[in-house]
Amino acid sequence: MLDRVKEKMDDRKKVQMDHPTGRVETSAGTKIQSRKVNMWYDQTQALFDVSLDIPDRTVTALIGPSGCGKSTFLRALNRMNDTIPGTRLTGQIVLDGVDIYKGDLDPVQLRAQVGMVFQKPNPFPKSIYDNIAYGPRIHGLATSKSVLDGIVETSLQKAGLWDEVKDRLTEPGTGLSGGQQQRLVIARAIAVSPEVILMDEPASALDPIATGRIEELIHELRENYCIVIVTHSMQQAARVSQRTAFFHLGKLIEVGDTADIFTNPKEQKTQDYISGRFG
Amino acid sequence: MTRIPTTRIIVTALLLTIGIFIAWSLLGPWPTVILTLLSGLGWLIGLTRIRGAAQHASTGARPHSLMGYYATYVALWTGLPSFLFLLAWVFLQGPVIEQLLIASLPAASAGDLTPSQISLLISEIRNVAAGRIFSEPEPYVLEAAERYGRWVAISGQMKLAAIAAVALLGLSLSASRITMAFRARQGVERIVNVLLLVSSTLAILTTIGIVASLAFEAFRFFERVPVTEFLFGLSWEPQIAIREDQVASAGAFGAVPVFAGTILISGIAILFATLIGLPSAIYLSEFAGERQRNIIKPILEVLSGVPTIVYGFFAVLVISPAIRTFFGGTLGLETSPQSALAAGLVMGVMIVPFVSSLSDDAISAVPQAMRDGSIALGATRAETMLQVLLPAALPGIVGGMLLAVSRAIGETMIVVMAAGIIASLTINPLDSVTTVTVQIVTLLIGDTEFDNPKTLSAFGLGLFLFIFTLGLNVIALQIVQRYREQYE
Numbered sequence: 143m144l145d146r147v148k149e150k151m152d153d154r155k156k157v158q159m160d161h162p163t164g165r166v167e168t169s170a171g172t173k174i175q176s177r178k179v180n181m182w183y184d185q186t187q188a189l190f191d192v193s194l195d196i197p198d199r200t201v202t203a204l205i206g207p208s209g210c211g212k213s214t215f216l217r218a219l220n221r222m223n224d225t226i227p228g229t230r231l232t233g234q235i236v237l238d239g240v241d242i243y244k245g246d247l248d249p250v251q252l253r254a255q256v257g258m259v260f261q262k263p264n265p266f267p268k269s270i271y272d273n274i275a276y277g278p279r280i281h282g283l284a285t286s287k288s289v290l291d292g293i294v295e296t297s298l299q300k301a302g303l304w305d306e307v308k309d310r311l312t313e314p315g316t317g318l319s320g321g322q323q324q325r326l327v328i329a330r331a332i333a334v335s336p337e338v339i340l341m342d343e344p345a346s347a348l349d350p351i352a353t354g355r356i357e358e359l360i361h362e363l364r365e366n367y368c369i370v371i372v373t374h375s376m377q378q379a380a381r382v383s384q385r386t387a388f389f390h391l392g393k394l395i396e397v398g399d400t401a402d403i404f405t406n407p408k409e410q411k412t413q414d415y416i417s418g419r420f421g
Numbered sequence: 422m423t424r425i426p427t428t429r430i431i432v433t434a435l436l437l438t439i440g441i442f443i444a445w446s447l448l449g450p451w452p453t454v455i456l457t458l459l460s461g462l463g464w465l466i467g468l469t470r471i472r473g474a475a476q477h478a479s480t481g482a483r484p485h486s487l488m489g490y491y492a493t494y495v496a497l498w499t500g501l502p503s504f505l506f507l508l509a510w511v512f513l514q515g516p517v518i519e520q521l522l523i524a525s526l527p528a529a530s531a532g533d534l535t536p537s538q539i540s541l542l543i544s545e546i547r548n549v550a551a552g553r554i555f556s557e558p559e560p561y562v563l564e565a566a567e568r569y570g571r572w573v574a575i576s577g578q579m580k581l582a583a584i585a586a587v588a589l590l591g592l593s594l595s596a597s598r599i600t601m602a603f604r605a606r607q608g609v610e611r612i613v614n615v616l617l618l619v620s621s622t623l624a625i626l627t628t629i630g631i632v633a634s635l636a637f638e639a640f641r642f643f644e645r646v647p648v649t650e651f652l653f654g655l656s657w658e659p660q661i662a663i664r665e666d667q668v669a670s671a672g673a674f675g676a677v678p679v680f681a682g683t684i685l686i687s688g689i690a691i692l693f694a695t696l697i698g699l700p701s702a703i704y705l706s707e708f709a710g711e712r713q714r715n716i717i718k719p720i721l722e723v724l725s726g727v728p729t730i731v732y733g734f735f736a737v738l739v740i741s742p743a744i745r746t747f748f749g750g751t752l753g754l755e756t757s758p759q760s761a762l763a764a765g766l767v768m769g770v771m772i773v774p775f776v777s778s779l780s781d782d783a784i785s786a787v788p789q790a791m792r793d794g795s796i797a798l799g800a801t802r803a804e805t806m807l808q809v810l811l812p813a814a815l816p817g818i819v820g821g822m823l824l825a826v827s828r829a830i831g832e833t834m835i836v837v838m839a840a841g842i843i844a845s846l847t848i849n850p851l852d853s854v855t856t857v858t859v860q861i862v863t864l865l866i867g868d869t870e871f872d873n874p875k876t877l878s879a880f881g882l883g884l885f886l887f888i889f890t891l892g893l894n895v896i897a898l899q900i901v902q903r904y905r906e907q908y909e
Contacts, residue, residue: 225796254799264790267813277798
């Protein structure tokens with residue numbers, strides 16, 4: 143069912159990505175490429191020359207102590223920072239060969255391509271069904287009720303929530319447990335068929351069992367999506383990610399395969415952080 | 422010695438001042454002074470006793486509560502019971518002396534006089550006792566006045582003795598309870614509890630009193646005019662003959678046109694206020710920048726500070742002629758000089774700030790996470806507004822609108838000036854209509870006595886206006902409740 147949705151979204155993407163101004167060549171397999179990204183909140187600089195390649199169909203974890211800029215970087219990837227007055231960005235962030243900060247690129251459309259899951263589950267005060275159907279409706283993805291039903295069901299299935307909620311789709315999404323709510327908003331993001339899913343500490347408000355379910359889910363989603371996850375828990379980064387990037391004071395200190403970062407870091411700062419000496 | 426926070430000193434001083442002020446205004450100066458001094462004494466005794474107990478106790482032992490609680494406990498038990506006792510005394514003193522006075526007057530107690538003659542006699546005696554003598558009073562009145570003055574003086578002295586006795590009783594009883602193990606903290610807590618309960622009970626009793634007085638007068642009206650006629654009658658002509666032989670109708674008391682007029686004008690007002698207020702709230706909360714917001718919001722709020730009589734001028738001098746010119750002249754419709762539309766529009770302007778500022782608050786109160794969630798799905802700000810924020814903020818918005826409606830229904834001045842006083846049953850906004858509040862004003866103006874249906878009908882209107890707004894509030898609460906459950 144999501145295939146047809148995918149086709150529709152792809153058509154739009156073509157329009158979006160076809161403008162000539164912002165084309166950039168990137169290496170094969172790289173979904174997102176950032177080059178010398180600097181970012182300011184008013185006068186405060188939050189990111190310094192961050193250059194990072196994020197591969198497709200992989201989970202990339204961003205770790206680092208609080209205030210290190212990892213969430214800021216994450217929010218730069220779908221231009222969510224645009225909604226905060228006083229932010230400024232220089233450098234280049236390229237998604238599928240297109241600079242997303244260049245030219246007439248529509249950030250609203252971009253955000254449908256790059257979905258986002260937040261720290262605290264934020265279902266809308268609507269029914270479970272309407273929560274999922276929200277995105278497809280505003281993007282006009284469903285031509286009929288049955289198509290919409292299909293999108294809702296597939297999205298919930300992919301998020302591993304269908305069996306738990308299929309008999310109460312009309313109940314408010316806010317009535318679910320915290321872990322279920324988080325899977326609901328993941329399903330909501332999936333429903334508009336994104337290619338990238340950004341997760342900002344998606345399990346930090348959940349108990350260990352719900353966290354386990356989310357991590358399993360992330361693992362499954364990797365098959366089809368490029369996933370970038372910000373996490374405070376190094377164990378979680380080690381469990382779910384294949385690549386890990388360590389941020390400190392707005393700078394990218396080190397990036398590499400997760401196994402390498404955790405067993406054999408090259409930088410002293412990374413070593414200190416993962417061994418719990420600060421942060 | 423720990424430093425006592427300044428705020429606590431201020432609050433304590435404020436509470437003491439309020440307490441003394443209340444006592445002074447209810448009881449007069451001397452009892453207040455006595456009560457204050459004795460309470461202060463109780464405070465000191467409480468402190469002294471617990472200090473003494475602590476000194477005699479084995480070293481290292483500490484009283485259950487902080488020292489200050491023991492002192493406060495004794496002070497409260499000294500002051501409060503005697504205050505209540507005194508209050509009862511003050512309220513009972515008048516009637517008791519009056520009864521004694523009546524009993525001492527042979528003419529009054531024999532039952533020769535009617536109740537109103539007796540009360541006349543009593544007030545004459547009081548006046549004489551107070552030295553306000555207009556003509557030479559009869560000897561028995563003079564005698565009674567002298568008796569009255571004596572009794573009042575005795576009562577005053579006894580009062581002082583009695584409060585001193587009650588206060589000292591409270592002091593000694595509470596002070597005797599003070600030991601190391603006594604839980605003064607909980608004791609003070611209980612007293613505070615009772616005081617708070619009394620406050621809220623008083624608020625409720627006042628409300629009940631207001632409703633009861635309204636209902637009582639309304640009941641007298643419905644003795645003369647049947648409720649069914651009032652509720653379902655389609656004609657409102659409260660003019661009735663003053664003299665028997667006057668040529669006038671008997672008066673008609675069907676309230677339907679009056680309530681219809683109220684609903685028509687309030688409806689126009691709330692429609693207009695919502696059309697203007699809600700979009701401006703949306704603009705201010707979601708779209709305006711910091712600078713625009715800082716300019717527009719205060720200006721909007723100025724509207725609520727304009728006196729309603731000024732709105733009345735505006736309606737009469739500007740809006741009414743404009744409506745006449747537009748609908749009468751340009752469109753060729755029949756308009757009356759005073760129209761429901763003019764009153765409703767101006768009233769709508771008046772309540773715009775209610776709607777906009779309460780809606781603004783409600784929209785701003787929706788968690789940022791909702792906006793982020795919607796924006797992150799690729800929704801525009803307008804889509805987010807319409808489909809996520811407005812539904813989430815609806816309880817607050819409806820609440821603001823209903824507050825505005827009840828304000829509109831109770832509004833009088835604008836309607837008096839702009840809408841007229843003729844009760845016609847119509848839904849044409851260009852006609853002249855009247856409202857409940859306007860009718861109440863016109864019914865009670867001038868030389869009136871509360872014994873004919875014309876004046877009493879004001880209370881009937883008032884009662885049903887009250888029921889009407891009460892119903893609105895109940896409905897509003899229900900709506901708010903339902904949406905809130907969905908939201909949480």
